Amino acid sequence: MGRGAAAGAVLGALVVLGATPAAGAELSEVIQLMAKFECYFINGTEKVRLVQRYIYNREQDVMYDSDVGHYVGYTALGEKVAQYWNSNPIITERKRAAVDLLCRHNYQFFPRFVMERRVPPSVSISLLPSSSQGGSARGLLCSVMDFYPAHIQVRWFEGQQELSGQVVATDVVPNGDWSHQLLVLLERPPRRGLSYTCQVEHVSLEQPLRRHWGLLRDNNPAVPMSLGDTGGTW
CATH class of the missing domain: 3.10.320.10 (Class II Histocompatibility Antigen, M Beta Chain; Chain B, domain 1)
Known part of the structure; x- marks a missing residue:
């Protein structure tokens, strides 16, 4: 029962x-x-x-x-x-x-x-700048917004390797309209030539939702690139 x-x-x-x-x-x-x-x-x-x-x-x-x-x-x-x-x-x-x-x-x-209410999350990645002027980026922030119910799992990957020791997450915060939000920070400065993936698993999703982020390999200033809901790396 x-x-x-x-x-x-x-x-x-x-x-x-x-x-x-x-x-x-x-x-x-x-x-x-x-x-x-x-x-x-x-x-x-x-x-x-x-x-x-x-x-x-x-x-x-x-x-x-x-x-x-x-x-x-x-x-x-x-x-x-x-x-x-x-x-x-x-x-x-x-x-x-x-x-x-x-x-x-x-x-x-x-x-x-x-x-039976199911609302899928919207997911985006942003670069978190360093607190010191001119310093390297502090890390990557995965913003998981407007989902229901509250239970959710968010994981960070560098290439195919899962990163857990340098991941900090807020509590799941209710928005007051039956939806929730969560911020998950990867406290690891991103490196050129590597792809980073924020993977979200939620009951509203048939398969994990992935957002990818990377830096171009050239001599130009770092350019963030955000890819969509693809399953692989780039």
Whole structure:
């Protein structure tokens, strides 16, 4: 039995600000109230769990867990609120029904937009100049942009040899629009006559995507050359 922890998550946030200050007056207080809804699924909709959290100024006050069946308070104020809500049969009945109305009902949309969503990355290579003026290039930067889901593998090659010891990568960063980005630096000054390849493997790709980069072999200043999605070196 595989658990899809938060296979779909429905998030709602409400930010409440104090009254708009008069002209020239300073804002004296900011109050933030957030309601967060989470749906957990096991074997599709065979078992569904709803978790709803109420967060006040970054501190969780109250939580409802459908597996528990009632509200639980985590602060002095939260305990009072939970006690009030638990004593109201209309509120508790609506919350129990939300497991079906919010989670199970919307599950049909989750596979298409979450679990089956595939967006291939765009990949480019750029030369990273040295921090010192007139120094040689620090290395090559592989920019992997706008992909989904987040899991991805990026490798650097010099010719046919994989380079790993001089590779530094950022964390996978969410863009806020269901896409992600990643920067992978090869901290190795590129040498003339050699080709360098940034290879990206992602679930959206039928085969690894490769970007190639090299320097011309002549007496002219170094000229970067970027090739496309070819499988071999040049």
